[in-house]
Amino acid sequence: MTEVWITVAAVGVFTIAFKALGPVTLGGRTLPPRLLGVVELLPPALLAALVVTQVFASERDLVVDARAVGLLAAISALLLRAPILVVVVVAAAATALARALA
């Protein structure tokens, strides 16, 4: 149990510090124009990386499993301009169905 609390404390302290670093050191200042081009590309790069690792990574292996079916379902729903909630539900349902059938 002590190990659990060490994990909770360490991850918490680091994450709080990571989130606070920019606002505390650079708060209220305008970012230099050169940096705006970098900042602009941070959301697409990070979000895309989070999507593909959550779908195709299984520990240190790359796999195509039921989650990929969910991703395809989500892409289809987005192409049909479905609202976010529908996209998410469709993805979960497709993955659950693929698992049930497998």
Add this chain to the structure above:
Amino acid sequence: MGAVASEQAPLREGARRVAPLVIPAAAFGVSFGVLAAAAGMGTFAPIVMSATTFSGSGQFAAASILDEGGAVVAAIAAAVLLNSRYVPIGISVAPLFRGATWRRVLEGQLIVDESWAIANCGQGRFDRGLLIGAGLVLYPCWVLSTAVGAVAGDLLGDPEQLGLDAAFPALFLALLVPQLGSRRALAAAFGGAAVALALVPIAPAGLPIVAAAGVCLIGWRRA
């Protein structure tokens, strides 16, 4: 009155924009509570972790490693590496934070992937009201849903059987699509995805995401 109203309107807009994310975020919080309880973290520690760390993917990374019987050091390293993305994320929104240091530290905790994506106005600019408003909705939602998962997990069954592990990438994809307005953004998305996938088999957990964030450096403008 006028100042209060002008401060509150953007917060309400942020809360309104984040509303469709509440149910998927709660589902993710419940899944985390269930996984953490199964990983031997008990019921209280996962709730404390959600209240302090407030970052789904990092918490999941730590709990999964503990669940698989991994070492505490490995669990901490994976979550810390993964959450180090909040350093560049925090810098990207830094201009929105003013006032006393303690206030900036506290408000900075409301930065989370979803609130950050919602607050993005494009061209490297972000909206303070949207970021804080969305964060104020997501935070209690995250802590409460973790509590539900940790306490009542046994009654809810296996989150994977419900396909909940596919719900979250779908949510991030839905947040990503509106950001792909330019060819450069599209290139950054494909680049980030490619770097992350290439590193999964060879790099320690968490590192693929940090390295993918580095792809945004292709946007550096020469003076």
